[in-house]
Amino acid sequence: MMEKVQKMFVFLMIFVFLFTSTVATTVMAKDSKKDSKVEEVVESQDSQDVGNEDEDENEGEDENEDEDENEDEDENEDELWEEAKNKLEAEKDAIEEKKDELEAQKDIIEKQYEEAEENGNLELAEQLLQQIQQIKTEINSLKQQMKQTKEQMKEVIKNKYTSEELKQLELTAEELQTSGQDIRVIPVENIITKGVNIKFDTPPVIKAGRTLVPVRAISEAFGADVKWNAEEQKVTITKEGKEIVLQIGSKLAYVNKVEIEIDVPSETLNNRTVVPLRFIVESLGLKINWDEETGTIEIEEEQTVDAENVIEDIPELNVEKNQ
Structure with missing residues (x-):
């Protein structure tokens, strides 16, 4: 009896062992499948993340490339603009030089003509008169070339502004001219x-018979530093050891602390400080030329400038001269 019980116990233990092994194997198989699925999901997510990162990098590279291309285009446009402006300036200078030579030659021949007439040498006087007429014809031709060159320069300068900037300048001009003040833009x-290159965000004007220009635009274009004191309503301009101080509404200005009275007080137009052009010419040592026929004001830097002569070179730049 005891022997039968022992055998049954052994069979029972073997059965339990086999059953447990089978269950364990099944569970391990299921866990293995789950782990495999998890790995597939993780790998799929990793692959998607890498793809997204690649897309982000590509988008970033595309944006950087677009920005670089835009910068290169802007630089190329600036270079082309600069080249066109410099070419026209050189043409204008060559025409001016030739015209000056002919006028000097004409002055000499006119004196010879007067002497020939006084001496009764009518044949020589006639020859000299013909030379004078020929030179005058050449001078007039050069003047026409100069006029055409300046018109081209005006077009080049205008092309430096964007359509939005030009539109804003037009609106500002309309506001200034309809403000009830004696202003002509x-x-x-x-x-x-x-x-030098200069761009205005407020146009120069003629007011009460005087030409006024935005002081910051002119000054900074010619290498000066401009600072604005809002509390005191003062503008301080410094260049090469020279200090110029202007106060809004005052006809007094100070150049290296020396008091100077200007034609009309500096004032604010369209939130920009404007001052008489003459004052800027004298203070910054600029050479200026007014061409009434083309309506252009040419400004350039000159090492030595006689202020009195410069003023004579500007025919008042007032309303009467511009009419």
Whole structure:
């Protein structure tokens, strides 16, 4: 009896062992499948993340490439603009030089003509008169070339502004001219600066018979530093050891602390400080030329400038001269 019980116990233990092994194997198989699925999901997610990162990098690279291309285009446009402006300036200088030579030659021949007439040498006088007429014809031709060149320069200067900037300048001009003040706007392209580039966000004007220009635009274009004191309503301009101080509404200015009275007080137009052009010419040592026929004001830097002569070179730049 005891022997039968022992055998049954052994069979029972073997059965339990086999059953447990089978269950364990099944569970391990299921866990293995789950782990495999999890790995597949993880690998799929990793692959998707890598793809997204690649897309983000590509998008970033595309944006950087677009920005670089835009910068390169802007630089190329600036270079082409600069080249066109410099070429026209060189043409204008060559025409001016030739015209000056002919006028000097004409002066000499006119004196010879007067002497020939006084001496009764009518044949020589006639020859000299013909030379004078020929030179005058050449001078007039050069003047026409100069006029065409300046018109081209005005177009080039205008092309420096965007359509939005030109539109804003037009709106500002309309506001200034309809403000009830005695103001006439000067087109920005009529200000020609040699050797430097200048852009206005407020146009120069003629007010009460005087030409007023935005002081910051002119000063900074020619290398000066401009600072604005809002509390005191003062503008301080410094360049090469020279200090110029202007106060809004005052006809007094200070150049290296020396008091100077200007034609009309500096004032604010369209939130920009404007001052008489003459004052800027005298203070910054600029050479200026007014061409009544083309309506252009040419400004350039000159090492030595006689202020009195410069003023004579500007025919008042007032309303009467511009009419």
